Amino acid sequence: MRGQGAGAHDGGTGGSKRQMCRNIIIEQKDGTPMGRRATDSSSSPSSSPKSPTRRPRAKPKTRLLADRIDAISRIGGYQKPEMLPGALKLDSNENYTVPKQFQTDAIIAARRNADVREYPLGGTERLVAALSRSTKMPASMIAVGNGSDQILDMLLAHVAGGGRSGPAATAEGAKKGEKTVRILTSDPTFGFFEDRCRLYGMQLDGVPFSDDMALDASEFLERAKGADVLYLDSPNNPTGFQFAKSDLQGIISGFDGLVIIDEAYGEFGRYTVSGMTRGHPNLAVVRTLSKSFGLAGLRLGYMIADRRLTGAFTDVVQYPYPLSTISIEAGLEALRRHDQIREAAKVVKSERARIIEALRKYDAFDVFDSDANFVLFDAKGAYKRVHAALAEQGISVRRLGRVAGRQGCLRVTVGTREMNSRFLIAIRDLLG
Ligand SMILES: Cc1ncc(COP(=O)(O)O)c(C=O)c1O
Numbered sequence: 001m002r003g004q005g006a007g008a009h010d011g012g013t014g015g016s017k018r019q020m021c022r023n024i025i026i027e028q029k030d031g032t033p034m035g036r037r038a039t040d041s042s043s044s045p046s047s048s049p050k051s052p053t054r055r056p057r058a059k060p061k062t063r064l065l066a067d068r069i070d071a072i073s074r075i076g077g078y079q080k081p082e083m084l085p086g087a088l089k090l091d092s093n094e095n096y097t098v099p100k101q102f103q104t105d106a107i108i109a110a111r112r113n114a115d116v117r118e119y120p121l122g123g124t125e126r127l128v129a130a131l132s133r134s135t136k137m138p139a140s141m142i143a144v145g146n147g148s149d150q151i152l153d154m155l156l157a158h159v160a161g162g163g164r165s166g167p168a169a170t171a172e173g174a175k176k177g178e179k180t181v182r183i184l185t186s187d188p189t190f191g192f193f194e195d196r197c198r199l200y201g202m203q204l205d206g207v208p209f210s211d212d213m214a215l216d217a218s219e220f221l222e223r224a225k226g227a228d229v230l231y232l233d234s235p236n237n238p239t240g241f242q243f244a245k246s247d248l249q250g251i252i253s254g255f256d257g258l259v260i261i262d263e264a265y266g267e268f269g270r271y272t273v274s275g276m277t278r279g280h281p282n283l284a285v286v287r288t289l290s291k292s293f294g295l296a297g298l299r300l301g302y303m304i305a306d307r308r309l310t311g312a313f314t315d316v317v318q319y320p321y322p323l324s325t326i327s328i329e330a331g332l333e334a335l336r337r338h339d340q341i342r343e344a345a346k347v348v349k350s351e352r353a354r355i356i357e358a359l360r361k362y363d364a365f366d367v368f369d370s371d372a373n374f375v376l377f378d379a380k381g382a383y384k385r386v387h388a389a390l391a392e393q394g395i396s397v398r399r400l401g402r403v404a405g406r407q408g409c410l411r412v413t414v415g416t417r418e419m420n421s422r423f424l425i426a427i428r429d430l431l432g
Helices: 010-030 061-076 099-114 124-137 147-159 169-173 191-199 217-222 245-253 274-278 307-317 327-336 337-357 380-392 418-432
Strands: 089-092 142-146 182-187 204-210 230-234 259-264 283-288 300-305 375-380 397-403 406-413
Touching: 061 169, 061 191, 061 217, 089 406, 099 327, 124 142, 124 300, 142 147, 142 204, 142 274, 142 307, 147 191, 147 259, 147 283, 147 300, 147 307, 147 406, 182 217, 191 204, 204 217, 204 327, 217 245, 230 245, 245 259, 300 307, 327 337, 337 375, 375 397, 380 397, 380 406, 380 418, 397 418
Parallel strands: 089 397, 182 204, 182 230, 230 259, 259 283
Antiparallel strands: 142 300, 283 300, 375 406, 397 406
16 A cells, blocks of 8 residues: 555645655666666766776665665564454454543543643653552653553664664674674564564574473573573463563573563563562563553553663653653543552453363363463464454454464453453354
């Protein structure tokens, strides 16, 4: 769809911008620098009688730009789930157990308190203060971002290099001697994080989970010796597996580079390691209001870390106004009602147990334990059929296929009791 259709602002400079993009793509295909026809050799320096010596020609800037755009396009972006209008949406680990009224109240408060004619001066500071009250961590150890995605991205882009001139994101960078940043994670790990490492030309290695989706922490620490940065999402997406607390403590204490622990699903798990940020200045714990608070659309993420890291992040790395006034005000109201969230987390945990138990009745599935608000199951050779049959019934689950040593994995979000019952009845009708 890129470059197609006329947007609302198309009457201005939009047309010429699209033209430029088209030129670059044409150039990629026939190898001709932009603004010159493939057959036009009259202005070529090598064919000019005035050029006595043949020196290697520098690549024209337009060519370098086209190469870079081409390289970025080849990396490929994050695969969002397919849009199925009106479907029961159990594919993105969103949280419907938080009552709709909770969200409505947050938005009403935002409407009442926001003046969007102004930049949100002081807004993130107020949100940080509220997060400090709810996490019981000092405000100086908290930084916010436009979803935890953005925090992860910025940590990678600006901190993970550890003072190097920059990631060897290009062949040119590597030639200049820029050392590739090496990141160690588990395999599988959070797909978006993998994509960003690829974008920045970082080398991402994964220690595979065993068949029953466990991570060997001592192997992980051994492999960590060759890494600059460690990243673990715990509970892990897509398996739902939360690493043993002692394993995680050992990994955090046994490594002196940046350790990022992504606790996007922490509230559905058994523990948090955010308290360890006090004694470990290399630890960044990344969390979000998207999952436990059911506010994925507001894009409110935060990080807990040593104050030097959060200070540098907030004052230098982060945008001056990373969150909209509406998001800040709605987030403040949501944090005031934190107690309702604890109730919703209890519903997730009991419904998760119900889904796991029900799915385990089918020999066709291997169902994994979960500490998150989703359940991963291996439907083996039937996974495409199960996915399609559910879609036909208007139920969207995530089709993952290969995960660790498994070939046919599907991931279903834990929804409200009614949503989960609809999903389980559809499975029963299909297999029962
Ligand atoms: C492990 C993990 N980390 C981070 C995120 C991003 O969350 P946010 O909505 O805060 O950007 C997700 C979203 O699915 C996730 O699964």
